[in-house]
Structures are given as C-alpha cells and as structure tokens.
Amino acid sequence: MMITDTHTHLYSEAFDEDRAEMMTRALETGVSRFFIPAIDSSYTEAMLDLEAKFPDYVHLMAGLHPTSVKENYKEELAHVEELLAKRSFCAIGEIGIDLYWDTSTLEIQKEAFRHQIQLAKKYQLPIVIHCRDAFDEIFEVLETERGEDLFGIFHCFTGNLEQAQRAIGFNMKLGIGGVVTFKNGGLDKFISEIDLKHIVLETDSPYLAPKPFRGKRNESAYIIKVVEKLSELYGVTQEEIANITTQNSKDIFSI
Template sequence: MILTDTHTHLYSESFDEDRDQMIQRALDLGIKRFFIPAIDSTYNQGMFDLKQRYPEYVHLMTGLHPTHVKENYDQELEVVKNLLKQGSFVAVGEIGIDLYWDKTFLKQQQFAFREQIKLAKQYQLPIVIHCRDAFDEVFEILEEEKGKDLFGIFHCFTGTFEQAKLAISYQMKLGIGGVSTFKNGKIDQFLDQIEISNIVLETDSPYLAPVPYRGKRNESAYLIEVAARLAALYQIPIEQVAQITTDNSKQVFGV
C-alpha cells in the first residue's frame, strides 16, 4: 500500500528536532510520496535540502503563499519566475487568497494569484490553491482563468457541497486532510457524494492534525488517519483509498 501526502511542509521549523525520524515514521506506514508546497523565498533552501536528502520521495512546488504577499511581493514573484526557468517543479503552489489573517493586501494577493496561474499555464503545471475566508474571491479568478490548461488541487478544502462541485468544474481535485476527521468539520457530511476520483489526501503538516491528534503537531504519518476516515465514508478498504488517491495525485502532478 502506497499513500501520497499531496501537501506537507516537511521543511517547517516544527520538525527541526526530529525531521528524519518523522519522515521515517511516514515511510514505515507506506506514505512514500511527499509533495512540498512553497511559502516564500526564505524557505527555498530548506526545500532544496529536503529534495537532496530524499530525492526518491520528495517533490517540490514553487510559489508565493497568499499570507506572505507583502510590500515585496513583486520581488518574491520574480524569484518564482526564475526558479521555474531553471528548476524542475511539479506545481505552482501554494497560491491563492487568504482573508482570515489580514485584508490589507487583498489587491496584491489577487494580482499574485493571477500571475502565478499564468506561470503555471506557461509551464503546463498544476496549481495548488490556498483559500481561507475567500471562496468568492478565489472562484472569481478561477472563472476568469478557466480552460483546458487550468487544473490542480484545491488544498485543504473546507467548503460546501456546492463549492466542492464548483471547484471540480475548474478541474481541481479536492485536497482532503485532518478536517475530515473533526466532529465540526462538515465536509464529512457530503464527501461520499463526491466521486473519489476527485479526491487527493494531504496532511498540511505541521498544521491541522487529524483526530486523535487534534491540537498537536501534525506530521505526514498521520495521513493514515485521513485515509481510514475516507475508507469509512466511502465504505471501501483503506488499500483502495490509497490506490485511488495516489493515482489521482499522479494524474495531477505527472509523477
């Protein structure tokens, strides 16, 4: 059984004390594919180090995270452009709009999101979307940019059934993680009405640990809890969840 964590921040400072052991715990459980989203240029070296240490298992994205769109966003976008020219990345992400923490840079976030979608299209890459308190704003831009060359993952999907169907209509898979195990997570109420061909698994570690680890540091090994939750919701064996969602991730990322 091979499981794929389509969204894990393995370079996070939260893992500085036990990174190798944490990754080994995941590998021991059959989680052998780790897709690493970017935040901003300050994290790039940590990502490159990870790829060098685990070339067989680790796949890198590049992009500017919406919460890191600040006064210097144009310089950060230049870094992303230059990396795409010279590197082999599997996606542009995570990108999108976040209005939970701060609305000051909404216009800049919208600009950065559009620009990075265009870059993804240019390099024929998927996008990985971050959306928090901004479904309308994200869907507005996806509507503008929709087409055969727009595809990817709607990371950490926490929307309604209608929003799930809309995201899928833009050729997005739904990234499902720890929220699916929460009592108040809501997405578990309709997830089985979504074809599992539209689902990929993720942890977003070190954030959003699933039950029974909720409130603690998340790690990729806990993906097994998410897979078990989906197996219960779809009433299929966990091995089948692993196979289908890994195949779905290959369809998106091409690896």
Template sequence: MIITDTHAHLYSEQFNDDRTAMVQRAIELGVTRFFIPAIDSTYYNAMLDLEASFPQNIFLMMGLHPTHVKENVEEELAFVKKCLDTRNFYAIGEIGIDLYWDKTLLKKQQHAFKTQINWAKEKNLPIIIHCRDAFDEIFEVLEEVKDDKLYGIFHCFSGNLEQAKKAISYNMKLGIGGVVTFKNGKIDQFLSEIPLTNIVLETDAPYLAPTPFRGKRNESSYITKVVTKLAEIYNVSEQEIAEITTKNSKDIFGI
C-alpha cells in the same frame, strides 16, 4: 499500499529536531510520496535540503503563499519566476487568496494569484490553491482564467457541497486532510457525494493534525487516520482509498 501526501511543509522549523525520523515513520507506513509546497523565498534552501535528503520521495513545488504577499510582492514573484526558469518543479503552489488575517492586501493577492496561474499554464503545471475566507474571490479569479490548461488541487478543502462541486468544475481535485476527522469539520457529512476520482490526500503538516492528534504537531504518518476516515465515508477498503487517491495524485503531478 502506497499513500501520497500531496501537501506537507516538511521543511518547517517544527521538524528541526526529528525531521529524518518523522519522514521515516511515514515511509514505514506506506507514505512514500511527499509533495512540498513553497511559502516564500526564505524557505527555499530548506526545501532543497529536504529534497537532497530524500530524493526518491520528495517532490517540490514553487510559489508565493497568499499570506506572504506583502509590499515586496514583485520581488518575491521575481524569485518564483527565476526558480521556475532554473529547474523543474511539480506544481505551482501554494497560491491563492487568504482574507482571514488581512483583507487590505486583497488586490496584491489577486495579482500574485493570477500571475502565478499564468506561469503554471505556460509551463503546463498544476496549481495548488490556498483558500481561507475567500471562496467567492478565488472563484472569481478562476472564472476569469479557466481554460483547458487550468488544473490542480484545491488544498485543504473546507467548503460546502456546492463549493466542492464548483471547485471540481474548474478541473481541481479536492485536497482532504485532518479536517475530515474533526467532529465539527462538516465536510464528512457530504463528501460521499463527491466521487473518489476527485479526491487527493494531504496533511498540511505540521498543521491541522487529525483526530486523535488534533491540536498537536501534524506529521505525514498521521495521514493514515485520514485514509481510515475516508474508508468509512466511502464504505471501501483503506487499500482502495490509497490506490485511488495516489492515482489521482499521479494524474495531477505527472509522476
């Protein structure tokens, strides 16, 4: 059984004491493909080190995270563009809009989001969307830029059924992780109405650990809890969940 974690910050400082053992734990459970989103320039070298340690398993993305859009946004965007022009990445992400922490930088976040979407189209790459308290703002941008070159993943999807269908209409897969196991997560109540062909698995490690690890550090091996929950929701085997979601990830990332 091959399981794909389409979103994990495995370079995080929270893994500094046991990173290799943590990755090995996941691999032993069949989690052999890890797609690694970028945050900003300060994490770039750690991403490269992670890739060098597990070259057969780690696949890097490049982008500027919306919560790291600050006054130096142009400098950070220039760094992203330089990296994209220097080597291969498998997606542009994570990018998007986050209004949970700070609403004053909305215009800068919108600018960064649109700029990076355009680069994704130029390079025929998927985008990985971060959305927090910003569904309307995200959809407004996607409506402006939608075309046959727009595709990717709506990372850590936590909206309702209507929002799920709207996200899919922009050629996005839904990234499903630990939230689906939460009693108050809500997405488990309608997810069966979304075809499995529109779903990919993720952890967002070290964040959003699934039940029974909620509140603790998340890691990629815990994605098996998400597989088990989805098997219950869709009334299929865990093997089928793994196969279909990994195929979906291959359709997105091209590998």
C-alpha cells in the same frame, strides 16, 4: 499500500529536531510520495536541502503563499520566476487568497494569484490553491482563467458541497486532510457524495493534525487517520482509498 501526501511542509522548523525519524514513521505507514508546497523565498534553501536529503520521495513546488503577499510581492514573484527558469518543479503552489489574517492586501493577493496561474500555464504545471475565507474571490479569479490548461488541487478543502462541485468544475481535485476527522468539520456530512476520482490526500503538516492528534504537531504518518475516515465514509477498503487517491495525484502531478 502506497499513500501520497500531496501537501506537507516537511521543511518546517517544527521538524528540525526529528525530521529523519518523522520521515521513517511516514514511510513505515506507507507514505512514499511527499509533495512540498512553497511559502516564500525565505524557505527556498530549506526546501532544496530537504529534496537533497530525500530525493526519492520528495517533490517540490514553487510559488508565493498568499499570506506572504506583502509590499515586496513583485520581488517574491520574480524569485519564483527565476526558480522556474532554472529547474523543474511539480506544481505552482501554494497560491491563492487568504482573508483570515489580512483583508487589506486583497487586490495584490488577487494579482499575485492570477500571475502565478499564468506561470503555471506557461510551464504546463498544476496549481495548488490556498483558500481561507475567500471562496468567492478565488472563484472570481479562476473564472477569468478558466481553460483546459487550468488544473490542480484545491488544498485543504473545507467548503460545502456546492463549493466542492464548483471547484471540481475548474479541473481541481479536492485536497482532503485532518479536517475530515473533526466532529464539527462538516466535510464528513457530504464528502461521500463526491466521486473518489476527485479526491487527493494531504496532511498540511505540521498543521491541522487529525483526530486523535488534533492540537498537536501534525506529520505525514498521521495521514493514515484520513485514510481510515474516508474508508469509513465511502464504505470501501483503506487500500482502495490509498490506490485511487495516489492515482489521482499521479494524474495531477504527472509523477
């Protein structure tokens, strides 16, 4: 069974003590494809080091996370452009809008989001969207950029059925992770109404660990709990969940 983790921060300091062991656990679980989102320039070196250590399994994205959109965001965007000009990446991400931590930066978050969507179009890459307390704002930007060249993943999808269908309408897959296992997460109430062809798996590790690890450090091996939950909700085998979602990830990333 081949499982794909489409969103995991394996370069995080949370793994500095046991990164090799953590990767071994994931590989033994069947996870052999790891897609690594960017945050900002302060993590670039750690991401490149991670790729050098695990070149057969790790695929890097380039991008500026919305919570890192600060006064120097134009310099950060220039760094993203510089990286894209030098070498290939699998996606532009994670990008988007986050109004949970700071609403005062909304306008520059929107500007950075739109700019990076246009970079993705230029390089014919998918985007990986971060959305927190910002569905309306995200959809507003996507509407202005709608087109065949706009596609990707709505990372850590936690919206409702209507929002899920709208996201899919923008050529987005839904990134489903630990939240689907939460008692009050809400996803379990409707996710089986979404065709599996629109779903990819993720952990967002070291964050959002699934039950029974909720509240602890997440890691890619725990994605099996997401596979188990989706198998239960859709009424299909775990192998089918793994196979379909991995194929969906291949369709998005072309890897």
